[in-house]
Amino acid sequence: MEQYEAWKVLMREGNATFFQEFYVKFYQAFLEGDRWIQYFKGVGTTLVVTAAALAIGIALGILVAMIRTAHDQQRPGKHNPILGLLNAVCKVYVTVIRGTPMMVQLLIMGFVIFSSSRNYNMVGALTLGINSGAYVAEIIRGGLMALDPGQAEAGRSLGLSYADTMRFIVIPQAFKAILPSLGNEFIILLKDTSLITVIGGKELVYAAQAIYGRTYEQMFPLVGVACIYLVLVIIFSWLLGILERRLRQSDRR
């Protein structure tokens, strides 16, 4: 603390060594006024927004994938008009979401649709969830279609219902197959939460911006934030790896 004040004077006079300057900037970025607490709060918000967006994304993804698969698997010549309509809605949803930039979606949601809302974090989570849902839907649909149709045929030929066949046979196998892609989507989502700063979301990048807005020193807060994201992603990748290995138990020979 005393050393910080002393070296800060040296730095202002232009006489500080590299190490002294480094220490001062580091101190300003993380320690002065307990600024590390701001980063911690930022991480908390990032994780909450990620979790909320993930829940919304997976729920939407499952719904859309189920509608689209059920529509595509109808027996030829027996088309359900309601399913046809729902399928068209799902197709439009996926097309619009995948066809426009996430940043633009956030700006529209934040400043047009929910312009009167003060809960920027949750508007951000909702937008990210809706965005993620389109990608998750395609991942799930891919997993369901990639599974050998003989599996479902075997289930149905034993007299199991469509629902039971999906629940016990198709979905567990499809889930295992799509887990790496889902993990990838989850990691992208975690990093994309940084975008919600543009509508006022108070997550990790917001904390960094607030700090370098006061110290006029950008490098340490930004590199620090990058390191925090990296550590988070490494932790989650490791956890996903454990889950994958556990699910792969039945494959051992």
Place this chain on the structure above:
Amino acid sequence: MIDVKHLSKSFGDHLVLNDISEHIYPGDKVVIIGPSGSGKSTFLRSLNLLEEPSAGTITFDGVNITDPSTDINAVRRKMGMVFQHFNLFPNMTILRNITLAPVRTGLMTQAEAESTAMQLLRRVGLEEKANAYPSQLSGGQKQRIAIVRALAMNPKVMLFDEPTSALDPEMVGEVLSVMKELAADGMTMVVVTHEMGFAREVGSRILFMDQGQILEQGDPEAVFGHPQNPRLRDFLSKVL
């Protein structure tokens, strides 16, 4: 037992089954032979509606199964099916593969299903594999398990779709011997196969199919000994 009337099936413009009428009696061991692409598998798969017929009716035990209002799941519980590629569920143990359907359809309690499964596994000599996963089994073992899985539902008829075609030659025998035992026990069977020896030995009736039609049928003696249709003669000269 199974009555097929004027059954036709087309995929797009391609007519796979052309106006087939046939009756399968209780205790029958019907073996369907014919060149590939002749519609044998499609015919077999139509019997439990894995293929939806384009025209015609199929009646099983007095129930018209082609009627859209029929509960097809209830019908399928009485018809066992064995596939060329086994189609065991790789995410479950052998025991669960066998007990899943009887328990979920309410046919048996978990305990009943397990004791039935173990009995059947003992019959095919695989009781020590109950807690293994399908990936740990050889092809012949997988197919024997697939037969057991179908039998666990106490079906009235068993449908076999080229059950030995995906097997290494040395494993064909173990599967055929299980099927022979089943035949000796009086099970009604419909078998699509390229195993002419099996057809001759076990079949009570041989159907020869080509281009979506049954061109000739009769007991093995007549079909293999005195084939009438030129295409059957041609086919037999290639496979025997």
